[in-house]
Amino acid sequence: MSNVIVRKTLISLAIAGAATLAQADVVIGVAGPHTGAYAAFGEQLWKGAEQAAADINANGGINGEMIELVKADDACEPKQAVSVANRLVDSDGALAVVGHFCSSSSIPASRIYEEAGVLMVTPASTSPTLTDQGLSNVYRVCGRDDQQGDVAASYIVDTLGAKRVAIIHDKDTYGKGLADATKATLNAYGVKEVMYEGLTRGEKDFNALITKIRSVDADVVYFGGLHSEAGPLVRQLREQGSKAIFMSGDGIVSDEFVSVAGSPEYVDGVLMTFGADPTSYPAGKTVVQGFRDKGFEPEGYVLYSYTAMQVVAAALSANDLDPVKGAEWLQTNSVDTAMGKKTFDDKGDLTVSDYVMYEWDAKGKYTQVN
Amino acid sequence: MDIVLQQLVNGLTLGSVYGLIAIGYTMVYGIIGMINFAHGDVYMVSAYITAIAIALLTFFGIESFPIIIIGTLFLTVAVTGAYGWVIERIAYRPLRNSSRLSVLISAIGMSLILQNYVQLSQGANQQGVPTLLTGAIRFTVGDGFVQITYMKLLILFISLLGMGVLTYVIQKTKLGRMCRATQQDRKMASILGIDTDKVISTVFVIGAMMAALAGVLITLDYGAFDFYVGFIIGIKAFTAAVLGGIGSLPGAMLGGLILGLSEALFAGLISSDYKDVFSFSLLVLILIVRPSGLLGKPEVEKV
Numbered sequence: 001m002s003n004v005i006v007r008k009t010l011i012s013l014a015i016a017g018a019a020t021l022a023q024a025d026v027v028i029g030v031a032g033p034h035t036g037a038y039a040a041f042g043e044q045l046w047k048g049a050e051q052a053a054a055d056i057n058a059n060g061g062i063n064g065e066m067i068e069l070v071k072a073d074d075a076c077e078p079k080q081a082v083s084v085a086n087r088l089v090d091s092d093g094a095l096a097v098v099g100h101f102c103s104s105s106s107i108p109a110s111r112i113y114e115e116a117g118v119l120m121v122t123p124a125s126t127s128p129t130l131t132d133q134g135l136s137n138v139y140r141v142c143g144r145d146d147q148q149g150d151v152a153a154s155y156i157v158d159t160l161g162a163k164r165v166a167i168i169h170d171k172d173t174y175g176k177g178l179a180d181a182t183k184a185t186l187n188a189y190g191v192k193e194v195m196y197e198g199l200t201r202g203e204k205d206f207n208a209l210i211t212k213i214r215s216v217d218a219d220v221v222y223f224g225g226l227h228s229e230a231g232p233l234v235r236q237l238r239e240q241g242s243k244a245i246f247m248s249g250d251g252i253v254s255d256e257f258v259s260v261a262g263s264p265e266y267v268d269g270v271l272m273t274f275g276a277d278p279t280s281y282p283a284g285k286t287v288v289q290g291f292r293d294k295g296f297e298p299e300g301y302v303l304y305s306y307t308a309m310q311v312v313a314a315a316l317s318a319n320d321l322d323p324v325k326g327a328e329w330l331q332t333n334s335v336d337t338a339m340g341k342k343t344f345d346d347k348g349d350l351t352v353s354d355y356v357m358y359e360w361d362a363k364g365k366y367t368q369v370n
Numbered sequence: 371m372d373i374v375l376q377q378l379v380n381g382l383t384l385g386s387v388y389g390l391i392a393i394g395y396t397m398v399y400g401i402i403g404m405i406n407f408a409h410g411d412v413y414m415v416s417a418y419i420t421a422i423a424i425a426l427l428t429f430f431g432i433e434s435f436p437i438i439i440i441g442t443l444f445l446t447v448a449v450t451g452a453y454g455w456v457i458e459r460i461a462y463r464p465l466r467n468s469s470r471l472s473v474l475i476s477a478i479g480m481s482l483i484l485q486n487y488v489q490l491s492q493g494a495n496q497q498g499v500p501t502l503l504t505g506a507i508r509f510t511v512g513d514g515f516v517q518i519t520y521m522k523l524l525i526l527f528i529s530l531l532g533m534g535v536l537t538y539v540i541q542k543t544k545l546g547r548m549c550r551a552t553q554q555d556r557k558m559a560s561i562l563g564i565d566t567d568k569v570i571s572t573v574f575v576i577g578a579m580m581a582a583l584a585g586v587l588i589t590l591d592y593g594a595f596d597f598y599v600g601f602i603i604g605i606k607a608f609t610a611a612v613l614g615g616i617g618s619l620p621g622a623m624l625g626g627l628i629l630g631l632s633e634a635l636f637a638g639l640i641s642s643d644y645k646d647v648f649s650f651s652l653l654v655l656i657l658i659v660r661p662s663g664l665l666g667k668p669e670v671e672k673v
Contacts, residue, residue: 035494037596171643198643202602204592207380208637208645215373215514215638228496232592239506239519259498262593 025068026061026321028053028312029088030305031099031109032124036075037202037228040256041101041301045123046071048298048305049098051291052338056309062317067309070094074105081105082112089116095323096121096312098305103127104173110138119323121311123304126250127177131347137327139344141307141337143353145174148249148273149181151355155271156182156220157189159357160245166195166218168209168233170225178249179224194218201225204232210240218244226251231260238266247271253300255364264364275339276354277368278303284338307337372514377638378631383522385630386529390584391607392614392622393536394577400553400617401573402466404473408457408480410604412578415484416450416585417595418492421499435502439524439590447582454578458571466567481600488597496596499589525587532583533623536576540619549573553617606649613653615666624664628652 030049034042053067061067070092074081081100088094089112096119100106106125113120114135122130122140126148131138156162165186169179176198183193194216199206210233213221221237221244223230230252237246246269253274261267278284278298287306291298298306314335315326334343343351357369391413398406423445427438461480465473506519540546551559552569560566588603589595606629614625632652637645662668 035489037494037496037598039494040496197641200602200646202598204588204594204599205380205384207384208377208634209642211373211376211380212638212642214376228594228596231496231498232594235501235593239504241506241508241515241517256496256498260496260594262498262501 026065026316027068027070027092027094028309029070029072029092029094029097029099031072031074031081031084031088031097031105032101033076033105034071034073036077038076038101038226040227040254041124042073044254044299044301045099045101045305047291047296048123048302048307049309051287051302052306052309052313055287055290056313062313063321065321067313072097072099074100074102074109076102076105078104078108081109085109085112089113089118094118095316095321096326098123098308098312100125101301102172102174103130103177106130107133107173110135113137117324119312119315119327121308123308124250124301125174127173128181129173129177131349134347137323139311139327139330139348141304141311141339141342141350142250142275142301143355144349145178145249146181146184147353148355149178149183150185151357152182152222152247152249152273153185153189153191155273155357156186156222156247157191160220162219162245163191164194164216164218165191165220165222166213166216166244167193167197168195168213168221168223168225169198170201170229171198172201172225174251175223175225177224178251179222182222182224199225199229199233201229203229206233206236207240209233210236210242213237213244214240214242218242220245220247223248224251227254227257228260231257231262231266234270235261235266245269245271247273250274253358253366255299257360258364264362267360267364268362270360271369272358272360272366273355274358274366275304276356278339281338281340283336283340287338303338307339307342310337311335311342372511372516373638374635375511375516377634379516379518379522380638381631381634382627383525383630384634385610385627386526386623387584387588387626388603388607388610388630389623389626390529390532390580391603392611392626393533393580393619395608395611396614396616396618396622397549397573397577399611400619401549401570402462402473402556404462404470405477405608406462406574406577407474407477407604408461408484409577409581410600410607411481411484411488412450412453412457412600413581413585413603413607414595414597414600415453415488416446416578416582417589417599418488418497419446419449419582420586420589421497421595424499424502438502439586442590443528443583443586446586447579450582450585451575451579454574454576455571457578458574462574463567463570485597485600492597494597496594498594501593502590521591525591528583528587532580536580537619539576545572609649609653612663613656615660615663618663618665618667621663621665628664 032042032045072084101124103125114137126145169176319325358366360366394409423442461476506517508515508517610625610629614621636648
């Protein structure tokens, strides 16, 4: 008997606690791979969002309400993404979500957010499918893979003048999507790829595939996928004596790419498409300085995550904390962010994409190619 | 021509590593009739121990490659062997006389425990070790060349040596005789004065040590690993063990080589997208023709 009473009290306490929590603060989810092989990216998303929330709270929060962040770990697994999305919506009472990272997670999660009327701004998911679904609540502050593929393909054709291109992908939504986008543009330029194959995510031995790349005598190897496969791939490519130029997309933009490849010498000369250097925006300088003062270099998606949080805050702030109206508002209004003025089209994509080419050097750092 | 030869080299090295790990599956199955699903994760643990051992040795100022590799091999094999012993002790021995299913579930639980333990204690990130041995031998063949890196040579040499030593131990020594006796009839062996619990422990330790050899070699070669790396390679090695005939030691080595070669040749000459489909189709085919694997003995119903 007493047990039941205790349990009931506990439950009502928990409900009361949740309710006060939701009243006092604006709960915003930060969803991404906080554990697993891609945890480095989850870390980038969290750091950016955390800093943005701290800065916004220091300036009075959103209409006087403080932002409270909730970490949601999807491990880049679509199934887990669905369950954490449900958790954010149901028990955490999130009004908006910054995330997810992997496109294959963002797409199923986005539908749950739409049903619940939650605003979703992803800093990193670049698959065209995400915004082509026609959902009203989905925005992204990064580009699309078809735009990224355009930049990669025109660089291969115009700047490198390469004729023999091998395209490899990791059979995932993001990796294959990016590889297909690049392939489509290459073919439009009249360059037919000499090889188009998939590898298995999680494997480390790609020697057979690389011998095949060698046999087709490729000048350029284009890889659609993430750094955990790109690292061993580029290393084994060099070990087998191939001098082909290795190019990939924004899935490898992490310091871990260097450690997974084994040593900086292997990543020397690797090309990568990614958004223009965020520090080049005047508005971003103070933010970047803020990170550096804390002894942290805002690499990869950190500033994107920061920007996504600013977009969320602006939309909620202008619409009295209503995420559905906020999503509508973003259609017609632009937001001043650390990465410049962001304007969105009907689908929720940026009107201007800013993909440029970067090159990794023998010190294991990347710089923009001019 | 050079491409086919190169794929053979790729397949041989990959296959010899599969073979090393398959030994652990096959020996355990042979002796207590269970599939040790935690074996892939024992391999994963050995990858972490390798990185720790290299870090330790370089910390103490040792820089010569032979000493590092010998020291790492020694440390990793010893520590991973201890893991094998502990796992058998806490997860399998208490279930020695229960049904096979309970032991199987215990093995799956052990596998999850190892993964989560490593994830929590070492972090979920990708880990890397620096390249220690570079360089390769090249043979000119026709217009092209076939190359084998020194690291791959080392992999072939050490795995063959490991398999050779193990075969000798099982065939020629007293310990091997005890293992074979326990495998044939555990009850009879124990009546004749063999401490079968001890023999079973030893088999787990040997299996873990072989996985550790593979762990050191692969970690040094590919450089990258995470807490989940044991899963795929564990499945492949298990396939190799079944292919060669589970319970048979030469079968595991043969199965590993066939699997490695078929993967490399199919991926290299036809399509890398479907190489796993091909390997598993091959497994199905072989099992249709020979249900107990290539070198496996058909199970005799004891009346």
